[in-house]
Amino acid sequence: MFFKRRPKLPAELSDEELLVRYRLEGAVADLGVLYERHMPLVFAVCRKYLRPDEDAQDAVMQLFEKLIDTLRRHEVGNFPAWLQATARNHCLMILRARQRAGPDGALVLHFPDAADMESAGVLHQAGDATEDEELTEARLQALEHALAELPEGQRRCLELFYLEKKCYRDIAELTGFDLGLVKSHLQNGKRNLKRYLDSAPNAAR
Structure with missing residues (x-):
């Protein structure tokens, strides 16, 4: 008798395995587990650029929404390093948007x-x-x-x-x-x- 092997739970998978499975199957739960592992890093990066903390928290959530699409289409090697750079670029985009929307074109x-x-x-x-x-x-x-x-x-x-x-x-x-x-x-x-x-x-x- 053959038994069907149960799929591994997201928490049982490495970062690399979660990335591959998410790219193939698109289960947001897999991405959620992966992102949660590195959320302290993402929040630390966002706090360096955005104030108050509520803005940094919003950026963390916005970035996750972007990753839902991005990681289905792109292969990523060193995920922590890539995520740190992506979080930093996301914060820079927010700052640039504030610049364009700011009074008198001033950038602070x-x-x-x-x-x-x-x-x-x-x-x-x-x-x-x-x-x-x-x-x-x-x-x-x-x-x-x-x-x-x-x-x-x-x-x-x-x-x-x-x-x-x-x-x-x-x-x-x-x-x-x-x-x-x-x-x-x-x-x-x-x-x-x-x-x-x-x-x-x-x-x-």
Whole structure:
């Protein structure tokens, strides 16, 4: 007697297997499981570019809807890396749409530390659309590079304070720094971040 092997549950499949099965069968449940695995990564990327958090959450959901069609038509190799790049591009598209819809054609980028670091943003009057897109992307890339260039303590404190919304005491507990050092890392980190952004050759102003 032969028994029909039951189909594997989505949770039992690897990323690659889920991608293949979704492309062949189109079961959104498969894609949902795959996306949920990497949703923290997607949300982290969206929070770097979009504020408030509700906008980032909306972008996460919008991206999933786009993937329903995209992943039926395209083969993807390294899914986490591809998804991270796709999320970043989706956020850039949102920023560009805001630029076109903004008053007086002004483009304002709110970086992760927008509340206290207005100097890290960009205010640019709209001209040639291609130039504006290049400007936007260059500044966003410059911010990423600037964070990576900071000393570890400064970078970690900035990420916890601005991206994860931790208070000074929480940061001290998570990092082992005393409160004075936490405040020093935040102050020096903001200063160094601004200095790097002001001098970055790829960040056209």
